[in-house]
Amino acid sequence: MSLKLVLSAAALAALAGSARAGETACWFENGVVVVPAQVAGVAGDYILDTGAPQTLLADSQAQGAGYADTAFAADVELAGRRIAGVALAVQGIDVRTGLFPTPIAGVIGADALKAYVVDVSFAPCRVTLREPGEAPPFGPAKALPLTWVAGLPTIEAKVSDGARAFTGAFALATGSDTTVRVSDAYASAPGAPTPREVYPYGVLRPRLRALSLAGETAEALPAGLVKPADPQLAGEIGAPLLFAWRVRFDFPAGRLLLAPK
Structure with a gap:
């Protein structure tokens, strides 16, 4: 069975727009x-x-x-x-x-x-x-601003199901085993035989058409839904996507750096 993640047209229309290391x-x-x-x-x-x-x-x-x-x-x-x-x-x-x-x-x-x-x-x-100020240069890297929402570091990313798209604040989750999860306020998984299995720790991975991050677009991503703790959160980006880079979370400076492996 081919399961796809579909964004909600109605919801999107309402979206406004000194120590050693x-x-x-x-x-x-x-x-x-x-x-x-x-x-x-x-x-x-x-x-x-x-x-x-x-x-x-x-x-x-x-x-x-x-x-x-x-x-x-x-x-x-x-x-x-x-x-x-x-x-x-x-x-x-x-x-x-x-x-x-x-x-x-x-x-x-x-x-x-x-x-x-x-x-x-x-x-x-x-x-x-x-500690802040002790980190050596990270090499050529893409820098993205980090914003804190509900105690979580977030970055701006864009998701699309092919017909609809939106940009929002996605939490960065090194402990999430799914490439990307979208808030169920903005997406659904029509036809999922067991809807709860498209949520965290479930076994279903509907495909998301595309995600754009740091100037790059990834397609046909294993995805899922999530119920975020705050309505400002559009979803979460998991470790399987971050795996493509070396990652620096510069929390004190409010920056995410993504460098080639």
């Missing part, structure tokens, strides 16, 4: 970035997700470490950095980690990363955190 190896697995880290003293493998507004500790890991609260502040250790007093949430994350061969201890979100310049290379997979 820390580096760690990572894994690009099941379409997301995974890093070794320690959260609240719990060491393990964590999904690195710039598309998550809050850092999460898996409930099973929290219980095993003796934590009974579902929310508390603790330190996050990543790439040799200690990020103090991060507000954590304790949640079950089995729905997004069931396909991993080893346990995932949690999710490191944008709240723990936003003070740093974060470089992500996918092949080989490396993650580097630097």
Whole structure:
């Protein structure tokens, strides 16, 4: 069955218009970035997700470490950095980690990363955190402005189903295994046999005709729908699309840099 993602004509018509650098190896697995880290003293493998507004500790890991609260502040250790007093949430994350061969201890979100310049290379997979002003030149790169919406870094991108198109703010999600997801306020997947499966952690990937980003257009992309936390969000761009570049999230300067591999 050929399933396509179709944009909503009605909705679109209403749319108005001083420390040493820390580096760690990572894994690009099941379409997301995974890093070794320690959260609240719990060491393990964590999904690195710039598309998550809050850092999460898996409930099973929290219980095993003796934590009974579902929310508390603790330190996050990543790439040799200690990020103090991060507000954590304790949640079950089995729905997004069931396909991993080893346990995932949690999710490191944008709240723990936003003070740093974060470089992500996918092949080989490396993650580097630097203080503002310490990052070396990134080489020839395309620079895009980053805007924060609902605690998430976003960039402007354009999507099209062939007949309709719109430009909006898409969250950047290194922890999303889908190339692009569009807000269900602006798109649908007609004919999906199980509609819930076109949402995050579902198995269906309807095709989106095109996405334009940084002056380049990608076509026939595996896509999906998402219910964003804020109506200003048009959707999210996942790690499988970012994989095409070396990526620098210069959060303090409000810039995204995309360089050739």
